[in-house]
Every structure is written in structure tokens, then in C-alpha cells.
Amino acid sequence: MNGLLTLLVLLPLAGFLVNGLLGRRLGPVFVNVVGVGLPLAAFGVAVWAWRILEAGGGEPLIETVFTWALVGEHVFEVSFYLDRLSAVMALIVTGVGALIHIYSIGYMKGDESYARYFAYLNLFLFFMLLLVLGRSLLVLFVGWEGVGLASYLLIGFWFQDVDKARAGRKAFITNRVGDAGFLLGMFLIFTAVGTLEMDQINEAFAGGLIPVGIATAAGILLFIGATGKSAQIPLHVWLPDAMAGPTPVSALIHAATMVTAGVYLVARMSGVYLEAPAASTLIAVIGLLTAFLAATIALVQTDIKKVLAYSTISQLGFMFLALGVGAYAVAVFHLFTHAFFKAALFLGAGSVIHALNGEQDIRRMGGLSRRIPWTSGTFLVATAAIAGLPPLAGFFSKDEILWFALASGQGGAFWLWLLGSVTAFLTALYMFRLYWLVFLGRSRMAPEVAEHVHESPWPMTSVLVVLAVFSVIAGWFALPQYLAPLLPAPDLRFDWPILHWALIVFAVLVAVAGLVAAGVLYGNGGRRAEAIERRFARLYRVLAGKYYVDEIYERLLQRPWLWISDRVFLRLGDRILLDGSLHGLAALARRGAEVLARVQTGSLHWYAWMTLLGLVAVLIWMWRYV
């Protein structure tokens, strides 16, 4: 049915426009209907489109909307492309998105700019769908920057607080750095291939027409864009600060959908990366490094949302590890499962914060499981899922990643698997630490907070339950096989099923070890953990300081640029050199005039003498030279 994808994309846009313009005047109920109704409708359309896709046997649906620009023989078209990969992404975006919208009704009740919140959220869905369904890199880039804008607006939603506005700006600038890399990659591909349509690009690269050098360069540049958006090592600094936004925003944008855009990009452009082994190994290494370092930082964080933020960065690192070793389908599978349990965790955290009336510091929580049972239950399920305990979703996807990290023919290596397993252990450790400190043990809550802890209203808890359920069953969808025709699994270096099963068992043991270690360390109020922290005080300070990455950037990038702009460009360049020379010329003219004026002394004798000199000069000139 032509126009379906366009409808899917335009629904959230309509939500943004209607709420943006009329929302304030027509009251929260109208905002709820539009703000939540349209994403749900979008989810329905997405499911319908997916069924059509399946009915057509996986044939991609292509819809050309209009020609954006026609320059010479270069054609830039705005067209949508639905194949299995983008269908999965669209379903996640609209599905989890709709759930989070429902959750937001409860969470944001009573906020004075209620309509604006839902308008921005719908705007985000519009741009995310544009990103996911776009056929050409240009449309993807429009969605790419659009979600950057939406996250900027939503992080700085409570703009009265200067820090939140500054966090929003930091997020946008860091994303923008990634986008600069993305643009360069896009230009390179355009120059090499001549078009920006992603499917044609994959064919061109697969066809071997493009030299490896260009493929590697394009791969790395696009990866820079991905690190910006998916908060990998060099450009991850913005995600922890992005927690300044409302919690549902963190859940939707900074956990489930936007940050996975980078993963989607690399998966979609698998054609390029298959031709560029160097780029793939770079991705794997950076992904793993990010995963490991983020996990270590998460261990010592005291703010509940910061822990989850670093956990997201770590899980994204895992996905990039999978992409790096060529297991594109597995990465998307992990993305799929991660969307559910991470959204559940964040919304759970939101519910905890809502219950404790804004308290976010886990050192002043504890013993909440009895007070807010539904939240604690769903949180436990999600924690188990992310830790990778067997029946749940996390176990299936993470285990696949570790297996391909070891065995993949395209760059699989033992140390990748080893560090991956250590990170898996750390993941289990910090997640259960979080659970232990927040829900179990003695209550360390401030008295006035403690007595009116209340369970969240039903819209919030119902969403939590749904997400918890999906966190369980998500693993059972055999997504890698479903995406196989599109993203073939890499050929294995060695295929010994016994080793595979052994690794699975080992992975479970690692997860359980993590759980036990957390229990031991943080069992009775975390006293034993504090002892260890005191002994390794210096290491603890480095981890707590997040490896001082922000300070390094501030000193290496921000301050020099400000210094150059102010001292070199403004003071030296403009004021002294340019304006100075102008004023110098003017002064020169004025002083010259003064010197000449001194000849008029007023004395007749002087004038006569001047006349005599003039006469002499004329005579000499006349007689000698004429």
C-alpha cells in the first residue's frame, strides 16, 4: 500500500505540530490523546507495514516522496525504504516509544509545560523514524541531526536550571562533532559511488568497484559519526550529563532508541564495513574498550541514573564489538533486547525517583522492595536480564556476541572474548550492586522522604510490567536468523559445538558470580564495599572522576579554543592588527597635515624668505633642466 511509510513518519510530526501549537490551550487531556494516541497509531502502522513486508516475502518496500534537489546529474531524493532491519528498528522505536509515552503521562503529571514535553517527544519519534526508514544517507542524516536536536531540547527541558541547559548544549555539540565526521564520510561515499542511496552503496561496495582505502576511510568516518551518536569512547562524555533530562526521556532517547542509531548505521552500511577489515577491527576494539571502561565507572557511581547511563554506554560497546567482528545481526539482536530491559531499568529508576520525591542518590535509598513491590519486581527482572541470567533476553544476545567475538572469521580474537567476559562479569556486578543498594538492605532514606514513599500510579507500573515481560521473551525471538538474508553471520574460524556450549555455561557462571559478588560486597549496607574502596582509594578516585575525561577535553579543547578566539583572533587579529592599522593610517594623515600647517607662522619675513627659496628653486630648475 503506497504512502504507508510516509504516513508512519508523518504521524509523530502531526503530534508535534498539534501539541506544539494547540497543546497549551487545550489542556492535558487533549495533549494526552494526541501525544500518546499518535505514537500508538504509528506503532499500529509499523506493525501493519511489517506484516505487508512479511507477506511480500521480505521484499523491501520503497516509497519515493519527492526529489529534494537535482544538481547537474546528481539526484537527491527523499524516499523511504523498509526491509527487515528497518522494520525491526521501526517496531522498537514506535513500540518502546509508545510505552514510554504512556509512562510519561504519570511521570510528568502536573508539569507546567506538559504540552511542550509531549510535542518534543513526538518530534523525536518523527526524526527517529526518518532516520530508520530513510533510503538515502541524506535522509538518514536529516533524521540523525533531528534526533540530536530533539535530545538537545529534551535534555534542557527544564531550562530554568542553567546546568540542564548547559548539559543539553554539551550533548548537541558532541553529537555535532560526530556529525562532522559523518558528513565527511558521506561526501567520500558520494564522490566514490555517485549516489547516496544506501542500498546502491552497499551493492557498489560489495561489487568490489571501490578501492579498499576509500572503503576504510569511509568506514572510519561514518564510525566517528556513530561514536558521537552512540556515545562511544572519544565522544561519550555527553550521555552521563544527558541524565539531566526527565527520566522517560533518558529511557527513550538515551537508552532505547537514539543511542542505537550508531549501531543501526553501521549495520545498515555493512556492505562498506565488509570491504574494510581495518575499520571493523577498529570498531571492535573501541567498542570493547568503551564497554570495559564504562563498566568500571558504573561500579562506583552513586546517582541511580548515572549508573544506568554508564551501563548503556557499556552495552553499546558490546554491540559495536559485535559489529566489529562482522556479527551485524547479533548486534541488532542485542540492540533489540537491550531496548526492552534498559527501558525497563530506566523507567524503574524513574518510578523510584518519583516515589522518593526526586531523590537520586542511591546512598540515601535501600529497603524499597517492600514499599514499592511492582517497581522492585520489574527492576529485578530487568537487572537479571541485563546481567545475562539464562532464561532472560540479555543472556541470549550477550552470549552470541561473546561467541562471535571469539570465533568470528572477520577479526574474532581470544583477548576480545576474554575482556568481553570480564566486562560481562562487571555488568552483573554493578547491576546487582544497584539493585542491592536501592531495594534490599536497611533503609538509609531521610526520614521525611521515608514516610510518604508511595507506589507509582498504574500507567507507570503497567508499562514497567509490559517491559519486564518483553525483557524475558525478547530473547526467544530468533532475530539473527530472521535478519540472516539481509545481514549474513560471519564465517567462523572454527566451529566446534562443544566449545560453543562450554562458552554458554561459562557465561552463565560469570553472571552468577557477578550476582554473588554483589551480594557479598553490598549485602549489609555496602560496608565491605566501602572497605575495599578505602584500600584502593586512588583507583576509586580515578573511577569516580570518570577518568577525568571531561576535564581533559575542557583543558585540551575548550579552553585553547576560547583563548585563541579571544586573545589571538579578537584582541590581536581584529583590535591590534586590522583596526590598529586602519587607525594608524588615519593618524598618519592627521600628523602629516599638522607638520605642513606649521609653515604658516604669520611672520612676513618668513613668507618673504619662503618666496626667495621658491624663486631660487624655480630658477635652478628653469635654467638647468628645461
Add this chain to the structure above:
Amino acid sequence: MTIETVFLMVFALGSLTGAVAMFFLRHPMRVALALIGTMVSLAAIYAQLGMHVIAVFQVLVYVGAVMVFMIYAIMLLDVRDRSFTERFSPLLVAGLAGLLLLLGVLIDGLLRGQPFPAVDVPPDAFSVSTFAIVFMEQFWVYFALTAVLLLVAEIAASAVIDIRRRGQDVAAVRAERGDDHG
């Protein structure tokens, strides 16, 4: 060395001494007399050259009219102020240097000048009659014009003076009345 050259030399020397004397004489009247001496020597030179009309007019106009008028001025402005006590201006040395420079240039000019092609001059070229004929036939127009211009200048001058005087009278009257109201 013909007799004429000797006479010329004498008169030239006369005019030069007069001119140089003007530098040193303190009282303007004596300077005026020295100048008259110079002018008369010049008239003599003109006569010696055969330009009798010019010589006569030189004496008549210059000495007669110009210097007399100057002497009246000197009589009216008999002021014994600083210009009397200090004869020379602050630029004395500069002036003398200028003099040497100028003379040097003039002499250099003269020495390098090409000799003049001799033109045969009829002996009575500059008699009174030829002067009168030439004056009356060709050039009377210019002199008539000059005369008219001078006349216009005088009328204008008197008109200006008249306006100014009447203005001053009115101002004077107003000043008196002003004092009453003041």
C-alpha cells in the same frame, strides 16, 4: 671703453650704493631718500640708453608720485617703537644667506645665457614722436580701459565708506538709547 659705458657704470654704481644704503639706514625717511637716489640713477641710465620718455616718466611718476606718497606716510607714522630701535628682523642671517644664494644663481644664469642676436635698431626708435604715435594708435584702448577701472574702484570705495559711516551712526544712536534702557 666708450664714454657711454663709463656713464652707465657711474649711474649703475649710484643706484647700487643707494640700494645697499637702504639696508643700513635706521630712519625710514633716510631710507626713502636712498631709494629716490637709486630711482634717479636709473632714470639717468634710461636716458643714457636713449629712452628719454621712459626716463622722464620714471622721475615724474615714480619719484614724483610714489615716493612723495611714501614720504607722507612716513611723516604720518612717525612711530619710535621696536621697529625703530631694532632695524633688522629675526631672519637677518637667513636673509643674507638667501641673498648670496640668489645672487649665485643669477650670476650662474647670466654666465650660461646665450649671447643675444644683435638687432639693428634705427637711431631715433624711441623718440617722443614715435612713442606718442604708437601709444595713441595701438594702445590707447587699454589705457582708457584702465582709467575706467580706476574710476569704478574709486566710486565703489567711497560707497563702501559711506555705508560703513551710516552704520556706525545708527549703532552710536542705539548705544545711547540702549544706555537709557540698560
Add this chain to the structure above:
Amino acid sequence: MSEALALNLLLFLPVIGGVLLLALPERRADLVRGLAMVVLLAQLALAAWLYLRFQAGVPGLQFETRLPWIPAWGVHYHIALDGLNLLLVLLTAFLGPIVVAGAFTSITKDVKLFHGMVMFIQFTMLGTFLAQDLFLFYVFWEAMLIPMFLMIGIWGGERRIYATLKFFLYTAFGSILMLAAIIYLAHTVLSADGTPSFAFADLYELGLGVQVQTLLLAAFALSFAIKVPMVPLHTWLPDAHVEAPTAGSVILAGVLLKMGTYGFLKLGFPLFPDAALLATPLIMTLAVISIIYGAGLALVQDDIKKIIAYSSVSHLGYVMLGLVTYNLLGVQGAIIQMVSHGLVAGGLFLMVGMIYERCHSRDLADYGGLAKLLPAYSVFFMILTLAAIGLPTTSGFTGEFLVLLGAFHSAWPQFEQGVSYPLVLASLAVLGIVLGALYMLRLARRLLFGEARAPVAGLRDLSLREMGILGVLVLAVFYIGLFPNDFLQKTEQAAMEYQERILAARDGEVER
């Protein structure tokens, strides 16, 4: 009515308007404003009609009028529309009514003279764009300075005398060199084919030696570079903008700055192709320096108008970069960027004017949290800020994307032949979009977010008139952002000719 006649009417409409203005009594300011609005709206309608009638893909000039003006020197009154000036004429006509509407409340002194000046500026600017005769071009080019000089001088801020003198002398100095070059050109044309002619078409065919071309290009380029402004010659812009009244700033940023780049596009490079090719690395370097230098300076200013003035330097750096790429993407991107900057910078200056009208302060430190006090104002300000950053779906993105793509597209083959310098410059230019985001968001954060404070209490939000103006501007920005194809089709033919004229000089064949 034939199009050529309409074009002449378009040009002389402001003059007629100016004359009618004289008839109105000075007291009746509203009548004066009404008439000015009517005349300029008529001009806009005419320009829009001509735009629609303009056929894409037709080579050469359209709606031409060519009358002998000074036969002795071969000077003709020769005006016409072609792909290069079409959009700029439309932009000038579009900004006219906006400027007058924007100045309803801010201009109270000498209202009649002010609107006379606006008419005069419109007339001279349109003249410069439409002129196809070098002599006529130069006459309008110089005439344009007078109204601008008076507008800043009379209705400006405190240091207006210094600012307007600096502006006038700077630009006039540049033009004198150009005059010398024109005279030389006229001289060579005379001797070349006997019949003296100033028409661009003849001048393009003039095969001058490279050495001569370089000198002439230097003279032309200096005059245009001052107008653009390119970095070393830009110090007049911040002063002129800070001291100019809102209307003056909008015209200055909206159209006057485009004179320089249009000069390069129409006259500078096509007339002297060999010299242009020699000068390309230099101009490309200056363009990228302008981008980064402008972005840097905009970051450390505390005066809002100066921030936007320096952002203009940065944005026009992109335009210059686009011009020297000599491929269709870059050149058409440059033209779109010119129009986009006209709309965005014009809009931003209007908004600064509106806040200045309310609070009489341009210092960023006095403001904060306007989003709370003036919600409608903040929405429009945020949209224009995003357009200035070049966010997709806005016109800023269309311009920047095509320019950067063009720059990369022309730099890559050179990189493969070993010349890596243009590629480095193209990458630095892409870095520019980050710097752009840096200073614009700093401005937005300091102005709109944070705790609400403003020098004057009890601010009232945008009036209907102000919202109308900004609404029209924002619609135009989004239209060019989403549907630029129509504009691109109409300018493609002229851009192709420009490109062929220059590349033909290099290697004879045309590289698309």
C-alpha cells in the same frame, strides 16, 4: 505586459515610490509607512511574477532591455535577469517590505527621509543586481553606499559617525581600485574590436594575458572582498552592524553583503578565468579562515549584534568556498547559501532589534531565561538559531550541505593526484559546522535559558505584526530547506555557464 517592461518597472518602482513619498506631509507617519509598504509589496509581487515567468534551462539573459546611454563610450542601459541574479533580486524584493514592517515602531525620527532612504537602497541594490553593463554596474555599485551611509549615520547608535565613516571609506577605497580596472578594461575593449562596449558578454570574450588578468582580478577582488567581507578586510562589519538601526542591519546583512559574493560570481572570476584559477588556493584559504575566524570571534562577544555580525562573516566564508569549487554543487550551494543567509541573518537582526526596542540593551549579560518571559519570541529565536547552525530541513543546511559537498567533490580528484591542500581545507570547513553550533547555542543558552532576568520588567511578547514578519521569514527558511529544487533548477543554467567559462580556461573540457 512584456517581462522586459516589467523588469524595468521592478527597478524603478522604488524611485516612483520615493517621489510619491515626498508628496505626503511629514506629520502623517502612518501614511508614509503605508505607502512604503504598498510600493514594496507591489515590488515583491512583480519580482515573484517575474521569477515564475523565468524559464529554467534557457542559456543567456532573459527579459533583456538594452538602450544606448552614453554612445560615445559605448555605454548602454542594459539590464536583464539570469540565473545568477534571479534569486538575489527575489531576496531583495522579499526583504523590502519586511524591513519597512520591522521599522514601524523603531523609527520615529525623520520617518519620511527614512523611507526615502529605504526606497533609494532598494533601487540601487536592484540596479546592481540587474545591471549587465560594467559602467551601469559601477554606477549602481557606488550609489548603493550613499543611502547606507546616511541610514547608519542618521538613525544609528552612539558611535554611528565612526562606524558609518569607516564603512564608507573602506568600501569606497575598494571601489576606486575597481574603477581603475574598469577604465583599463574599457581602454582595451576600445582598442580590441574598435567598437567600445561595456556589456558583460563582450567582456567575457576578452582574451587578456594572464599577467594582466591577475592585476585586474586583484583590483576587482579587493573591492568585492571588502564587501563580502573576507577576513582581513572585515573589521568594518561589526561596527557598522552594531551602530546601524534594525532596518539598516537587516538590509546590510540581508542583501548588501551579497553584493561582494555576487560581484565575484558575475564579474570577478568569469572575466578573468586564468587569474581566477591561479588565485583559487588563496581565496579558498581565506574563505576557510573566514569560517573559522568568524566562528571564533562570535564565541567571545558579549554584544548580541556583534555575535550575529561575525556569524555573517562565517556564513559568507561558506559562500566564497562554494564559488571557488568551480563545480555545479558548490556554485549552486553558494547561491542558496547567499539567499539563506539573507533570510536567517536578516531574521536574527530583526529579533535583536525587537528585544533592543523593549530593553534598550544589547549586552548578553543583562539577559536570561527569555523563554519564560517571551515564549513566542524564544520559539522564533530558536528556529532561526537552528537555521543559522544549518540544521537539516532549514535553508542553512541546504546551502552548507551543497557547498561542503561541492568543495569535497572538487578537492577529492586533486587529492588523488597528490594535491592534498584543498582536501584539508574542505575538511576544516566541515569542522566549521561544529564551531557554528558552538557560538549560536551559547547565544541561545545565555539569552533564552537559565533563570529569567531582563533589564526591563514586564516585557510584552511579540505583537501580531512582529509575529507576522518572523512567520513569513521562518516559512521561507523551511521552504528553501525542504523544497530547494525549484530554485536550483532556475539557477542551474547560469551556474553551468559560469563553471564552463572558468574551466574552459583551464583544460578546455568541462568537468561537471
Add this chain to the structure above:
Amino acid sequence: MDDTTFLLALSGMLFALGLVGVIVRRNLLVMLMFLELMLNGVILSLVVFTQMLGAEAGAVLVFLVFVVAAAEIAIAVPILLLLVRTGRTLDPGAYAGLKG
């Protein structure tokens, strides 16, 4: 050195002395007289050339110069009188303020 060169030299000297006199002497009246001396020097050279070339027009021209000289002094002296009536001195230094 025939007569004409000698007389021309004399006219040059008279002119030079006149000019230097104006520079050197302090008294305004004396400066006026030196002006007259300069004029006489010029008239002398005019006469010498007229005599050499035998041009009657030269004589008429000399006559005109006399007229001009008379007119010139007729104007110079009254101006001087008015000037001195206000400045009360003949020293040109006192009138330096007139430079404007």
C-alpha cells in the same frame, strides 16, 4: 661684458637686494620701499630688452608698469595706515596673529 649683460646683472642685483631687504628689515614702511626697489629692478631689465629689440610696444609696457606701480602704492599705504592705527606699531611681528 657689453652694456646689456652688465645692466641685466644690475637689474638682477637690484631685484635680489629688494627681496632680501623685505626679509631683513623690521619696519613695514621700509619693507614697502624695498618692494618698490624690486619693481625698479624689473623695469630696468624691461627697458634694457626693449632697447635691444627696438620694440616701441616695450616702452608703452613700461609706461603701464608705472601706472600699476602708482596704483599699487596708492592701495598699500592706506592699508598700512589702517593697520598701524589698530596695531600701533610698525613691527610686522606684532601682526603675526593675522595668520588665521
